Each structure stands twice: as C-alpha cells, then as structure tokens.
Amino acid sequence: MKKIVLLRHGESAWNRENRFTGWTDVDLTDKGVEEALKAGELLKAEGFRFGKAYTSYLKRAVRTLNCVLDRLDQEWIPVEKNWRLNEKHYGVLQGLNKSETAARFGEEQVHIWRRSYDVAPDPLAEDDPRNPRFDPRYAGIPDEELPRTESLKQTIERALPYWQCVIFPELSVHDEILVVAHGNSLRGIIKHLKGISDAAISELNLPTAVPYVFEFDDKLRLVKDYFLGDPEQIRKLMEAVANQGKK
Numbered sequence: 001m002k003k004i005v006l007l008r009h010g011e012s013a014w015n016r017e018n019r020f021t022g023w024t025d026v027d028l029t030d031k032g033v034e035e036a037l038k039a040g041e042l043l044k045a046e047g048f049r050f051g052k053a054y055t056s057y058l059k060r061a062v063r064t065l066n067c068v069l070d071r072l073d074q075e076w077i078p079v080e081k082n083w084r085l086n087e088k089h090y091g092v093l094q095g096l097n098k099s100e101t102a103a104r105f106g107e108e109q110v111h112i113w114r115r116s117y118d119v120a121p122d123p124l125a126e127d128d129p130r131n132p133r134f135d136p137r138y139a140g141i142p143d144e145e146l147p148r149t150e151s152l153k154q155t156i157e158r159a160l161p162y163w164q165c166v167i168f169p170e171l172s173v174h175d176e177i178l179v180v181a182h183g184n185s186l187r188g189i190i191k192h193l194k195g196i197s198d199a200a201i202s203e204l205n206l207p208t209a210v211p212y213v214f215e216f217d218d219k220l221r222l223v224k225d226y227f228l229g230d231p232e233q234i235r236k237l238m239e240a241v242a243n244q245g246k247k
C-alpha cells in the first residue's frame with residue numbers, strides 16, 4: 001500500500017490572533033511547535049517511514065515539517081520546497097482579524113472570502129510592500145504567476161500542476177510521502193483527490209497539525225483516507241476552524 005500524508009502546519013502566531021494570514025510569513029507559536037511534535041509522535045507510533053517530504057516556502061510549514069522529521073528521526077530525508085504549496089493568497093485581508101472583519105462586513109461575506117470556490121478578496125496594490133513581487137524568495141517566478149490575491153480555484157490552479165507533475169509521480173519511487181502545507185492549499189489537493197464538488201468543499205475545515213492519511217493501491221487509485229487521532233476531538237477542532245469567521 002502506498003501512502004501520502006497531508007499535514008497542515010501547527011498553530012501560528014496569526015492563527016492564535018485569528019488573523020487572515022495567506023502568504024504572510026508568520027512563525028509557529030509554542031503550542032504550534034508542540035502540536036507539530038505530537039503529529040510526529042503519532043506518525044512514528046503508526047510506523048511511518050517517509051521516502052520524501054514536500055513543503056511550502058512559508059516558515060510555519062517548514063518548521064512543522066522539521067519538528068515531525070525530528071520525532072521520526074528522519075531529518076536526513078530529501079525535502080523539496082515549492083511556492084506552489086503556499087497558502088491561498090488572502091489579498092488585502094491579510095493581517096485583518098477574522099471576527100472583526102465579520103463584524104464589519106458580515107459573517108456571510110467573510111464565509112464567502114474564506115470558503116467560496118471562486119471568489120477572491122480584493123488584491124494587494126502593485127506598490128504594497130507585501131506584494132510578493134518585492135519578496136526575494138519569489139524572484140525566480142514569472143511575475144504573471146505571482147498572485148496578489150486568490151480564490152480557492154486559483155490556489156488549486158497553481159498547486160495542482162506541482163501535485164500532479166512532481167509529488168504524486170514520486171509514489172512510484174517511495175511508498176510513503178509527507179506533504180506539509182496549509183489549510184487552503186491542502187483543501188485544494190483534497191478536493192482533487194476525492195473528487196469533492198465546488199460547493200461541498202466549502203464544508204471542509206482542516207485542523208492544525210492533524211495527519212491526514214491517503215492510501216493508494218498498486219495502480220495508484222485512492223482506496224482509503226483517514227485522520228490520525230481521536231475522531232471526536234478532530235471534529236471539534238474542525239468546528240473551531242469553521243467558527244473563526246464568526247463575530
């Protein structure tokens with residue numbers, strides 16, 4: 001059986017402050033580090049031995065991956081970072097508190113910005129210092145590919161080629177692969193893997209640092225997917241993520 005584990009990063013400073021984060025490069029909190037180490041312990045207890053790992057260009061994901069590999073004593077494995085696994089770009093919403101934004105624009109509008117399939121928040125201005133075109137880490141990427149905002153649809157359009165052309169084909173080389181990324185970039189990949197509709201994907205909320213295992217047969221067809229951990233606790237964590245956009 002071949003397996004890919006998808007893992008959202010541990011709690012970040014802006015998760016704690018309930019702010020729209022997107023491409024802002026915030027660090028993990030102490031709790032986030034603990035969550036990441038616990039995810040590593042869980043994976044170790046399940047006997048995972050990863051052949052390769054992938055993550056984004058954002059430190060909350062990179063550090064979560066490092067914590068997991070530390071617990072597995074697998075820090076030596078090849079790791080590939082790619083901007084295509086970054087979080088959905090939240091445009092001008094980045095930095096705003098989600099509850100305050102709901103109080104100002106209404107919960108329904110915030111839900112549309114957070115969970116609709118094809119509505120993107122307003123884009124960052126070209127001269128906004130947060131515009132990715134000023135960030136040296138994206139210097140090698142053609143400007144027209146760098147987002148100033150994104151819907152989930154646009155997030156999928158830039159993440160999926162990397163998934164399909166780079167990550168997934170590696171399953172023919174390695175039995176177990178780890179992908180550490182973000183709530184929405186992973187929702188996009190899960191939508192693709194499970195054939196979830198544009199409407200139904202709005203209901204999926206990924207908790208921080210809970211390993212989500214996907215099992216594939218010899219023909220690389222998906223046979224089973226499940227979270228590691230206590231189902232009731234995971235359900236509550238998912239509900240809490242959904243409620244972050246409430247007043």
Ligand SMILES: O=C(O)[C@@H](CO)OP(=O)(O)O
Nearest residue numbers: 019020021022087114183
């Ligand atoms: O702010 C963000 O970048 C994301 C993930 O933390 O939040 P949301 O769950 O609102 O899409």
